[in-house]
Amino acid sequence: MKKNQVYCEKTHRVPRWLRSLWRSKTGLIGLLIVLTVTICAVFAPYIAPYSPSEMHPVDMLVPPFFSEGGSTRYLLGTDNLGYDILSRIIYGARVSLLIGVLSVVVAGVIGTLLGLLAGYYGGILDGIIMRITDAFHSIPRTLLALVAVVLMNGSLVTIIIVIGVTGWITYARLIRSEVLSLRQREFVKAAITIGTPDWQIITRHILPNVFSSFVVVSTLAVASSIIAETSLSFLGLGINPPDISWGFMLSIGRNYLSSHWWVATWPGIALTVTVLGIMFLGNWLRDYLDPHNQGL
Amino acid sequence: MLRYFFKRVGQMIPVLLIITLIVFLLVNVAGDPTANMLPLDATEEDHEILREAMGLNRPILVQYVDYLGDMLKGDFGTSYRYSLPALDLAMERIPASLKLAGTALLFALILAIPLGIFSAQFANSPFDIVISGVSVLGRAMPNFWVGIMLILLFAVKLKWFPVSGSTGAISLVLPALTLAIQSASQIIPLVRSNMLTIMNEDYIRTARSKGLRESAVVCIHAFKNALVPVVTIVALELPGLIGGALITETVFAWPGLGQFLIQAINNKDMSVVQVCIFLIACITLAANLLADLVYCLIDPRIRYE
Amino acid sequence: MSSDVLLKVKNLNTYFKTENGLLQAVDQVTFQVRKGELLGIVGESGCGKSITSLSIMGLTAKNCVVEADSIAFENKELTTLSDKERRDLRGGDMAMIFQEPLTSLNPLFTIGYQLEEAIRCHNKISRSQASELAVAILEKVGIARAHEILHEYPNSLSGGMRQRIMIAMALVNDPSLLIADEPTTALDVTIQAQILQLIRNLMREFGTAVMFITHDLGVVAEIADRVMVMYAGQIVEEADVYDLFAHPYHPYTSGLMGSTIQVQQEKQVLQTIPGTVPSLTKMPKGCRFAPRCPYAAEACRVTMPELEELPDGRRIRCLRWKEKTHNG
Numbered sequence: 016m017k018k019n020q021v022y023c024e025k026t027h028r029v030p031r032w033l034r035s036l037w038r039s040k041t042g043l044i045g046l047l048i049v050l051t052v053t054i055c056a057v058f059a060p061y062i063a064p065y066s067p068s069e070m071h072p073v074d075m076l077v078p079p080f081f082s083e084g085g086s087t088r089y090l091l092g093t094d095n096l097g098y099d100i101l102s103r104i105i106y107g108a109r110v111s112l113l114i115g116v117l118s119v120v121v122a123g124v125i126g127t128l129l130g131l132l133a134g135y136y137g138g139i140l141d142g143i144i145m146r147i148t149d150a151f152h153s154i155p156r157t158l159l160a161l162v163a164v165v166l167m168n169g170s171l172v173t174i175i176i177v178i179g180v181t182g183w184i185t186y187a188r189l190i191r192s193e194v195l196s197l198r199q200r201e202f203v204k205a206a207i208t209i210g211t212p213d214w215q216i217i218t219r220h221i222l223p224n225v226f227s228s229f230v231v232v233s234t235l236a237v238a239s240s241i242i243a244e245t246s247l248s249f250l251g252l253g254i255n256p257p258d259i260s261w262g263f264m265l266s267i268g269r270n271y272l273s274s275h276w277w278v279a280t281w282p283g284i285a286l287t288v289t290v291l292g293i294m295f296l297g298n299w300l301r302d303y304l305d306p307h308n309q310g311l
Numbered sequence: 312m313l314r315y316f317f318k319r320v321g322q323m324i325p326v327l328l329i330i331t332l333i334v335f336l337l338v339n340v341a342g343d344p345t346a347n348m349l350p351l352d353a354t355e356e357d358h359e360i361l362r363e364a365m366g367l368n369r370p371i372l373v374q375y376v377d378y379l380g381d382m383l384k385g386d387f388g389t390s391y392r393y394s395l396p397a398l399d400l401a402m403e404r405i406p407a408s409l410k411l412a413g414t415a416l417l418f419a420l421i422l423a424i425p426l427g428i429f430s431a432q433f434a435n436s437p438f439d440i441v442i443s444g445v446s447v448l449g450r451a452m453p454n455f456w457v458g459i460m461l462i463l464l465f466a467v468k469l470k471w472f473p474v475s476g477s478t479g480a481i482s483l484v485l486p487a488l489t490l491a492i493q494s495a496s497q498i499i500p501l502v503r504s505n506m507l508t509i510m511n512e513d514y515i516r517t518a519r520s521k522g523l524r525e526s527a528v529v530c531i532h533a534f535k536n537a538l539v540p541v542v543t544i545v546a547l548e549l550p551g552l553i554g555g556a557l558i559t560e561t562v563f564a565w566p567g568l569g570q571f572l573i574q575a576i577n578n579k580d581m582s583v584v585q586v587c588i589f590l591i592a593c594i595t596l597a598a599n600l601l602a603d604l605v606y607c608l609i610d611p612r613i614r615y616e
Numbered sequence: 617m618s619s620d621v622l623l624k625v626k627n628l629n630t631y632f633k634t635e636n637g638l639l640q641a642v643d644q645v646t647f648q649v650r651k652g653e654l655l656g657i658v659g660e661s662g663c664g665k666s667i668t669s670l671s672i673m674g675l676t677a678k679n680c681v682v683e684a685d686s687i688a689f690e691n692k693e694l695t696t697l698s699d700k701e702r703r704d705l706r707g708g709d710m711a712m713i714f715q716e717p718l719t720s721l722n723p724l725f726t727i728g729y730q731l732e733e734a735i736r737c738h739n740k741i742s743r744s745q746a747s748e749l750a751v752a753i754l755e756k757v758g759i760a761r762a763h764e765i766l767h768e769y770p771n772s773l774s775g776g777m778r779q780r781i782m783i784a785m786a787l788v789n790d791p792s793l794l795i796a797d798e799p800t801t802a803l804d805v806t807i808q809a810q811i812l813q814l815i816r817n818l819m820r821e822f823g824t825a826v827m828f829i830t831h832d833l834g835v836v837a838e839i840a841d842r843v844m845v846m847y848a849g850q851i852v853e854e855a856d857v858y859d860l861f862a863h864p865y866h867p868y869t870s871g872l873m874g875s876t877i878q879v880q881q882e883k884q885v886l887q888t889i890p891g892t893v894p895s896l897t898k899m900p901k902g903c904r905f906a907p908r909c910p911y912a913a914e915a916c917r918v919t920m921p922e923l924e925e926l927p928d929g930r931r932i933r934c935l936r937w938k939e940k941t942h943n944g
Binding site for chain 2: 290
């Protein structure tokens with residue numbers, strides 16, 4: 016055994032979450048990405064070189080600055096109507112984050128409520144709710160969202176609601192299984208025995224313990240909501256002009272693939288990087304909040 | 312085992328009913344089915360007359376029961392665009408979609424299972440890190456963008472495959488690959504973590520203590536146990552595959568059920584929309600049932616339940 | 617190596633790799649097993665007895681580091697053998713059975729498959745020949761309806777049956793050494809007695825030597841020829857079974873014996889050894905048992921006692937054993 020491998024414990028001064036974040040390189044990258052996207056969304060008018068609705072009919076389909084024919088005036092090039100792609104990507108972050116976060120709130124509220132009811136009361140209520148989740152699960156989310164949006168004439172609010180409503184089953188299933196196992200725990204049984212009213216048990220004993228799973232699922236749900244919205248917009252059924260969405264930019268780009276590769280590539284990269292960042296952050300959160308890891 | 316099969320089918324029936332309810336409510340309550348059926352200059356009165364004639368002003372429950380009754384007779388209404396029964400039109404498109412989804416699943420499994428097993432065997436090696444990174448990337452990229460990028464690389468730049476359409480087997484490759492990448496990205500980490508858990512099980516230690524070669528330990532003992540959760544994973548992946556197929560079919564102009572549905576949505580052809588959703592849901596349920604049966608075959612413990 | 621010594625282990629050290637360095641689980645363990653004898657290895661959970669046997673078999677996990685001056689088995693030096701050569705020994709001349717027979721058998725394969733696999737791994741014979749051998753060994757371990765059992769899955773059998781099958785799997789290739797790691801701990805007491813009887817009979821019939829690991833002194837008293845007591849990764853005492861039970865020299869050994877309940881005695885209070893086994897990360901300097909030892913002196917807390925070999929064959933690791941035996 017080498018001498019420098021002898022066991023020795025370390026003491027720390029830096030707070031635990033920061034240490035954990037530093038150790039998990041992907042978590043750090045995720046946080047940075049999410050921060051960047053949020054800043055772009057919030058401060059878009061100050062960051063973007065052009066206004067997103069500023070057309071330059073003279074400079075249509077200009078390649079990115081590093082390609083032949085490109086210029087540093089339009090770093091990522093322009094699209095078929097002369098819009099600067101970089102600016103539109105920065106503004107597109109607004110829509111993605113807004114829809115992503117708000118729809119998760121909708122899904123979270125519905126899903127948590129139903130999951131709680133199913134898990135806590137069990138019996139027929141549980142059976143019914145589970146059958147409904149099975150039904151929703153059998154219809155692909157994209158499909159449901161598509162149909163709903165079309166029928167209800169997609170405005171921003173409608174899209175948020177639709178994506179939220181189609182995403183509740185993840186929450187419901189998770190919350191339900193957590194509640195089921197919590198109900199068997201001694202402290203909940205004790206509370207029931209001494210006659211604590213149901214709503215108190217739920218709010219005081221169950222919800223706080225479900226919290227960390229909820230946070231992790233929510234983070235990843237934001238990512239899938241963003242992808243859902245992008246898919247809708249790609250099919251022309253989501254965000255339409257004058258609002259800007261990466262999905263819509265992609266649908267335009269598809270028509271110009273043969274000769275103008277950049278119109279489709281940049282929005283796709285923006286989307287992938289954003290989703291990656293959220294996923295990394297979510298994974299780090301899950302590892303950090305996992306009670307089994309508390310000892311480290 | 313036959314009893315198990317019938318039990319599962321029985322469980323599916325309430326689910327199917329709820330699906331029909333969802334579809335029905337969506338179409339008849341949320342939207343106005345007559346919206347596109349009359350010329351643009353028709354007045355609100357004209358729409359009202361049509362609605363009355365179609366029986367859309369009756370109580371919801373009555374309409375729903377009628378709707379169910381028609382469904383059981385195989386009548387899903389007529390496509391107002393093609394003036395043909397919606398069910399027949401939709402059924403024509405199913406083989407193409409099944410071909411796509413089936414090939415995609417095959418590609419996905421061929422990719423994901425070996426990669427997952429090797430990642431577990433060489434955990435934390437550079438190989439493992441690269442594969443994990445690639446599968447994370449695959450989960451982050453929306454599948455239509457993957458499709459677009461594949462078209463860009465393989466159809467436009469390299470010209471190995473056609474850009475779209477369905478001219479023979481070669482045009483199946485890119486769309487199937489697109490879907491496969493989406494699925495494989497979900498399956499690889501699950502296979503990997505299952506294998507890691509299994510390799511710590513006691514029976515693996517026993518297999519080694521018998522003097523078996525490591526390759527036999529992994530490929531026979533560990534692998535069969537790893538298959539069990541893979542079947543579950545595949546079953547869970549199926550709605551995603553079918554949903555992804557919707558968009559992929561549009562990107563590649565593949566003449567399947569998904570593309571048909573999107574066209575119908577854009578045309579507001581409601582009967583077709585209804586029947587397509589219903590069929591897709593049925594296919595998903597059937598696939599889940601199939602996965603359950605395969606599960607039963609592999610794991611003798613299930614048979615005793 | 618003298619002709620009746622089957623296994624000779626010299627200075628075996630096993631470590632766990634952790635984030636903060638190496639943790640030592642087995643410390644300078646040296647011992648021998650003679651042909652045909654049953655060596656009982658006794659100690660509390662975490663004393664390193666299982667890891668010792670896994671290290672000898674070469675079955676430790678990837679995060680373990682095994683070092684030894686020598687592990688000699690039947691005149692082969694195991695530490696210098698290739699992986700393939702060690703694999704040939706495993707399941708052949710050296711076999712092992714474990715504590716949990718349910719989880720130790722693969723639930724998705726039949727008993728017949730798993731038995732035949734063990735046979736054909738070391739013998740180039742046909743499937744049908746292997747099948748016959750499987751039936752024969754199952755009958756030898758006392759399983760009736762052996763032919764039917766071959767087609768069953770582990771989950772449909774009782775714990776006692778499964779442990780018999782594990783024993784069959786281990787003995788089918790006629791090993792000279794069987795390592796049994798707590799084989800009866802997970803079984804009912806009546807089944808336990810049957811399994812112990814079975815092991816004894818098979819030992820006599822096949823001439824197999826056995827290393828029997830357990831925390832149960834009663835079991836050791838019943839079947840062992842010699843006993844080795846381990847504590848915190850070290851051997852603290854080793855003696856012939858009768859000598860040990862008549863006169864335990866080490867305070868830990870006598871503490872263990874005092875903690876067992878004997879029906880005939882009338883004790884008012886259950887005796888225990890105060891304190892707990894030290895954690896691997898916080899090993900005491902000096903004698904590892906000193907914090908819990910009623911005979912501990914200052915010297916005990918400072919100096920680590922060596923494992924002394926006495927003229928009658930006993931080995932003892934204690935600075936004050938002479939005083940203890942004259943007083944206790």
